[in-house]
Amino acid sequence: MDQFYLKNVALYQNLVDAFHPPPSMTSAAFSKSAPPEMVVSARIRPFLQEDIASGFPCAVYPRAVSSRVVDIHDLYNHPRGRPILKSFNYKVDKVFTPEVTTEQIYQDLVANLLPFVRSGGVGTVFAYGQTGSGKTFTISKLEQLAIQSLTNSSSSNSNTSSSLRPLEIQLTIIELAGNSAFDLLTSRKPISILEDSSGTIHLSGAAEHTIPTLSSALSLIDLASSFRRTESTLKNDASSRSHSICRIRISNHSTGTEGFLYLVDLAGSEAARDVASHGAERMRETKEINMSLSVLKDCIRGRAEWDGYSRLREGKKGRKVAPRIPFRQSALTKVLKHIFETGGGSGTVKEEGTGGGTGRACKTVVIACVNPSLGDVAATKNTLRYAEMLRVNVPVVGTAGDKVEGxxxxxxxxxxxxxxxxxxxxxxxxxxxxxxxxxxxxxxxxxxxxxxxxxxxxxxxxxxxxxxxxxxxxxxxxx
Missing domain, CATH: 1.10.150 (DNA polymerase; domain 1)
Known part of the structure; x- marks a missing residue:
């Protein structure tokens, strides 16, 4: 397929230049945007030197920033004539073009999570996408910026000793490889993911490190990175073959609240067609990674659908079936169970063996990282399709145009x-x-x-x- 693309670069570029995007389709039965607790974004990686050297043209074209739509162009080898252009469009909440820096993404997506976390909420940021699309680069920088902001806030609010500062910051970084978990701050020491009788998930054996200064935090992040499991794959010489979860616990002594910020670097996805290049071991890892990502998608969608279900059943009679949230099917979703919990009078989650969660306030940000090259167009479509599926619109109760009261x-x-x-x-x-x-x-x-x-x-x-x-x-x- 790569040779087909390279042979028809000129034709492909002419077809793309002549393309006129159709209007993005939206449904009047749904609200204008997804619930505010979930923001789904796409980050388009810049062209690198190896992309330019490969000879593949660009396949990812974001429309106007306000439209939040990304067009993907693929070339189809038509058996009855010359190749034709096949175009696809995907809609997310925010689109970040190659020119946008990680600092700008932090200001748009993460900075407003910190007051929420300091007040006792739980914020979670995911980076998802094909290996080599910039996930680890993005999450690593967001970790540094978040900790810098928190340590600056803690220092500026107190001139006393560190033990008396209003904010106490603690850091834990773990790695999930299949259903095995390791502490990256203690030389990959094995840990256990346990659930107690109340449904709370514990990282048994994982160390928590108190962060007095920014430099100490950055040293711990570098230490964790050095123990992260990587392997050479077809697309990346140092592909992450595991999920990394950085958990920042913020104890606010002035208000007595405790919040959490999770920054999750998901393992790079690989295509099954690469089995000839990867071998049995890499493909076993690929199967585990793809399975955990599939469960994560089902859980996030189930949680969003629960919100819609709860709103639709208000004031209506009849038996309705609550969405099922299968968080126990993967170690990744067990650790991140807080995202899928319900409460606040809405009912319970339908999940085997559980009666629902604590209902703690939670906000989630998804960053879908994509490669712009035509050579990676299949993986790019899969990534944006995955991201778009996470963006579940909540139905509006009542007729179109009704103002939501109360x-x-x-x-x-x-x-x-x-x-x-x-x-x-x-x-x-x-x-x-x-x-x-x-x-x-x-x-x-x-x-x-x-x-x-x-x-x-x-x-x-x-x-x-x-x-x-x-x-x-x-x-x-x-x-």
């Missing part, structure tokens, strides 16, 4: 104003209860988390917190 339609400002107005003679601090959350996000906070946040305000009793939550849910039910 807490589900509130922004953070309205949430704070309502808390101040309705909390009574003993005020509940909006900055502690809902520092960044919208009305929909506050409704998804579990009862335990809601009451815990309220209790951090002076003089607030458990009964006071329960009454405020009941008042919120009554208003939601009436709306």
């Amino acid at each position: 807490p589900m339609g509130w922004g953070n400002k309205q949430v704070r104003e309502w808390i101040l107005k309705e909390s009574g003679d003993v005020p509940i601090s909006p900055e502690i209860l809902a520092p960044t959350e919208s009305g929909a996000e506050v409704l998804r906070i579990s009862a335990l988390e809601f009451e815990y946040r309220c209790s951090k305000s002076p003089g607030v009793t458990l009964e006071h917190a329960k009454a405020l939550r009941l008042k919120l849910w009554k208003l939601h039910a009436e709306s």
